[in-house]
Amino acid sequence: MTESEDPARNTSELPPFLNTWRKMYIAVLVHLAVLILLFYAFTWYFE
Amino acid sequence: MTNLDWVVLVATLAFIVLYGMWKGRKNQDIREYLLANRSMPWYAVGLSIMATQASAITFLSAPGQAFSDGMRFVQFYFGLPIAMVVLCVTLVPIYHKLNVFTAYEYLESRFDLKTRSLAAFLFLIQRGVSTGVSIYAPAIILSSILGWNTNITCIIIGLLVLLYTVMGGTKAVSHTQMGQMTVILSGMAIAGILTVYMLPDEVSFVDAMKVAGKAGRLNVIDLKFDPSNQYNIWTGLFGGFFLAMSYFGTDQSQVGRYLSGSSVGQSRLGLIFNGFIKVPMQFCILFIGAMVFVFYQFFQPPVFFNNVEVNKVKQGAYATQFQALEQEHTIAFQAKQQEVKGLLDAIHTDDESQITAAAIRFDTAEAKVSGIRKQAIDLIRKSNPEAELNDTNYVFLTFVKNYLPAGLVGLLIAVVFSASMSSIAGALNSLTSTTIVDVYKRTLRPHEDESHYLLMSRWFTFGWGIFSIIVALYSDKLGNLLEAVNKLGSLFYGVILGIFVCAFFLRHIRGGATFYAALVSQGVIFALFAFTPIAFLWYNVIGCLLVVLIAVLISAGQKKAALQ
Numbered sequence: 236m237t238e239s240e241d242p243a244r245n246t247s248e249l250p251p252f253l254n255t256w257r258k259m260y261i262a263v264l265v266h267l268a269v270l271i272l273l274f275y276a277f278t279w280y281f282e
Numbered sequence: 283m284t285n286l287d288w289v290v291l292v293a294t295l296a297f298i299v300l301y302g303m304w305k306g307r308k309n310q311d312i313r314e315y316l317l318a319n320r321s322m323p324w325y326a327v328g329l330s331i332m333a334t335q336a337s338a339i340t341f342l343s344a345p346g347q348a349f350s351d352g353m354r355f356v357q358f359y360f361g362l363p364i365a366m367v368v369l370c371v372t373l374v375p376i377y378h379k380l381n382v383f384t385a386y387e388y389l390e391s392r393f394d395l396k397t398r399s400l401a402a403f404l405f406l407i408q409r410g411v412s413t414g415v416s417i418y419a420p421a422i423i424l425s426s427i428l429g430w431n432t433n434i435t436c437i438i439i440g441l442l443v444l445l446y447t448v449m450g451g452t453k454a455v456s457h458t459q460m461g462q463m464t465v466i467l468s469g470m471a472i473a474g475i476l477t478v479y480m481l482p483d484e485v486s487f488v489d490a491m492k493v494a495g496k497a498g499r500l501n502v503i504d505l506k507f508d509p510s511n512q513y514n515i516w517t518g519l520f521g522g523f524f525l526a527m528s529y530f531g532t533d534q535s536q537v538g539r540y541l542s543g544s545s546v547g548q549s550r551l552g553l554i555f556n557g558f559i560k561v562p563m564q565f566c567i568l569f570i571g572a573m574v575f576v577f578y579q580f581f582q583p584p585v586f587f588n589n590v591e592v593n594k595v596k597q598g599a600y601a602t603q604f605q606a607l608e609q610e611h612t613i614a615f616q617a618k619q620q621e622v623k624g625l626l627d628a629i630h631t632d633d634e635s636q637i638t639a640a641a642i643r644f645d646t647a648e649a650k651v652s653g654i655r656k657q658a659i660d661l662i663r664k665s666n667p668e669a670e671l672n673d674t675n676y677v678f679l680t681f682v683k684n685y686l687p688a689g690l691v692g693l694l695i696a697v698v699f700s701a702s703m704s705s706i707a708g709a710l711n712s713l714t715s716t717t718i719v720d721v722y723k724r725t726l727r728p729h730e731d732e733s734h735y736l737l738m739s740r741w742f743t744f745g746w747g748i749f750s751i752i753v754a755l756y757s758d759k760l761g762n763l764l765e766a767v768n769k770l771g772s773l774f775y776g777v778i779l780g781i782f783v784c785a786f787f788l789r790h791i792r793g794g795a796t797f798y799a800a801l802v803s804q805g806v807i808f809a810l811f812a813f814t815p816i817a818f819l820w821y822n823v824i825g826c827l828l829v830v831l832i833a834v835l836i837s838a839g840q841k842k843a844a845l846q
Contacts, residue, residue, distance in 0.1 A: 248547030256550065260367040263557040267363040270561055271515070274356070274502040281495025 283428065283683075287692030294465055294696040298703070299445050302458035306450015311732040315451035315739050316383055316715045318542040326456050327543045327552025332560065333459035333466075334535055334708030338420035338701040339675065341470065341567065346587075346677035348571025349578075352501040354513040356568055358819070359561050361522025365530060366557035370550040372786060373531050378546045383719040385537040385782070392785040393793030395724075400800060401781050402720040405534055406713065408774045410746065413709040414753020419675075420702045421754065424695065426590040427679050433755055439699065440751035443706045448743045451714075452542050455707045462700035467563075469690075469697035474570040476686060481573075482580050485626065490576040492629050493622065496641045497579075497648065499572040502565070512817045521819030524826055528775035532782045535712035574681050579622045585611040585658045587673035587680050595665040604661050611654045618647035706750065713746040714739050769818040773811060776825020777804045783826060784833050791837045799832035 250259045283291075309315045322330070347355045373385075382388055386405070390398035421435035446454045478487055485493075494500050504514040511517060530536045530553070543549030585608055586592050595604050621644040628640035662669050682694045718739050727734075777800050784796045807825045810816055816824075 248545055250547065250551065250554075256370070259550075259554060260370065263363050263367050263554055266558055267360065267561065270565075271360065271503065274565070278501055278503045281491060281500040 283691055283695070284688040286689045287695070290689050290692030291696050291699070294693070295442060295699055298458050298461050298465070298700065299442055301461055302446030302454040303449055305457040306446060306452075306454025309451055309453070309736060312383075312718065312735045312739050314453070315736055316538070316711070316718070318451070318453040318456060320542060321544050322456055322542040322548070323544065324548040324551030324555065326460055327540050327549060328555030328559075329463045330456045330459045330539045330542070330708070331530070331536060331552055331556050332563075333463045333701075333704035334539055335529075335556075335560075335705070336466070336701055337416050337705040338423075338698045339416075341466065341697060341701050342420065342423055342678055343675050344564065344567045345571030345574055346674035348499060348568040349575045349677045350674055352499045353565070353568040353572055354501050354504050356502055356561065356564050357504065357513050357515050357518030358522055359564050360515065360518035361520065361524070362526040362530075362560050363557035364519075364523050365526035366553045368527060369531050370553055373782075374540065374549050374553065375546050376786070377537065377541060378549065382541070384534050384715050385532050386534070386716065386720045389781065389785055390724075393796055397781065397793045397797045397800075398720060399725075400797060401532070401778055402716050404774045404778055404804070405532075405716055408770045409533070409535060409709055409713055410749060411753055412770050413706055413713070413746070413750040415757055416702065416706050416709065417750055417754035418757035420698050422758070423675050423679060424698060426588055427676060427683055428695075432758070436754040437751060439702055439706070440747055440754065442699070443703045443710065444744060444747040447707050447710050447747070448740050451739065451743075452538065452711055455711050456539070456542060458707065459704045462704040465693075465700045466697050466704075469693045470567060470570065472690060473682065473686065473694060474566065474573065476690070477570060477573040477577055477681075480685060481577060485576075485580070489626055489629060490573060493579060493625060494572045494576050496625060496629075496637075496644065497575065499575050509820060510815055510817055512819060517817060517819050521817070521823055524779065524822035525772060525775060525819060528779035528822055528826070529771065532778045533712070533771075533775070534716050535709045538712045538715050539708065571678065574678060577681070577685075580619065581685070582612065582615045584680070585655055586662065587676035588670060589676075589680075591662050591666070591669045591671075591673075594669065595662050598665040600661045600665045604658065604665075607654055607658045607661065611651065611658070614647070614651045614654055618644070618651055621647040710743055710746050710750070714742045717742045717746070769811075769821075772818045772821045773807055774804070774825075776822040776827075777807060777829055779822065780826040780829025780833075783830055788830065788834065791833050792840075795833045795836035795840065796829070799829045799836060802832055803828035 250256055253259050253262060313319055344355060377385070377388065380388055380391065384402070386398045386402040389401055417436050417439050418432075421432050421439060424430055425432040425435050446458060450457075478490060481490055491500065504511070506514055507516045508514060509517075540549040540552050543552055584592070592604075595601065621640070625637075625640040625644045628636040631637075659671050663671060679694070679698070682691055686694065718735060722738060722742070723730075723735060727738075780803060781796055781800050784791045784799075803825055806828055807821050810821065810824065811818075
């Protein structure tokens, strides 16, 4: 699939934070990973 | 409920309904009625997605779940943020580019009419029935606790939603959902703060958390893999991912929400907003339940939270035995209170051996109370074999009714109504979109003008609303099937997702192969549901993979036959 055929890349609108959608997606996944780690620590601490 | 509670409840609901009617008063065509003219900003899209997903049961059941089983339910949502990212990259730009009204329209351009119709049909069945249950489930709980008539409560919830959805369509739904989420989040936050505030003076917030932790109520993460366990990290990440992909990617009640975004970027931001917010929000709701558990260590809870079932057993042949159990429960609770105080004293010493010994004594006292509760539930079962024996959904509202101050009870009842109305409104709107676009306009009356389709959209919204109310009125006849109906989404979502995976990612597969693969897979999922104990979240994974696998095999067979 070329870039012009890929509508995901074709969009010109950038996110309001972090400049690129790729960084935005990474932020969501990192946020999830951090939450899971914090929840694990929370479970372990109060067990 | 006091007069002040009634004023707060009626004023909140009247404001939401009137605001929805006013916001949605101008609709020129079905693009405006079904998609709000693709004009919604990201925060409206994000809140609308959240409000459609969060039904009243979310806010009633989750605290009750944490009260009785701890906070591990939050793992159910771990797959959601990953699904949000995948959807933003794949489906959202394609839906926008194709300018579709519904997710199923895409299937005809990729495959054929029969595959589009099959997916739309599966959606209409499961969403139509589950919308009725969405009305019934909070109505039965409100009726039981507040002594209201269940049927009248169902009709009021249904009619309130119809007032603004019939007139205003998507615009009214999205704008009211913003107001409803504001009511819900502020109401829950106030309830959470008050729960901690109402604990005895000698119990600090940290003490409360330590007691909850020692009682196993802060067990957020479970790393052990067990396919029959609904709530561990693996089920949450994998099953939850497939469920979220299917629900947010192919269920029109969600696709319709983000298709109303003013651009690809605004739709993406709405989804990403949910990716950031949903897990912490669910954690907070469950945490309220854990604090309610701590509260009930110092204030005696009823032996069983569903008052209707308690009253039935008290009027039957087992009344004397039940009352004796209630007295035993009081004595056991008082003994447990001493152990809770002992546990708190041990916690304050910071001596691990003392804390462990106190925790063991507390567990023993807790087991005694639980044992009496089990005996009470057995009596309820004996007295009425069809009684509802799970009182999880009644815990939080019973607490609200008995302990929160006047005015706040009304606000929390408004939270339940708001949550119920927001998810029902989103569902009705999506049922209308699919009926008008994928059935009526596509097959039955393809050459009418816009005003005709707009008028019919309003009639279909009204019709689906009435259908949902009727399903709600007959839901008490479902008995044990009620739980099965709650799992309805997972029975269909995997197969629908499989169809979309074939459409998006397996370019060589054609409509016929996908259609027959979906039919066979749906049969297999029904068989798994009927004959195996597999946790329902796994149906999403299995259904999706089966469709893909069978479609690939049929396609390979067709290719081989063509070559010969």
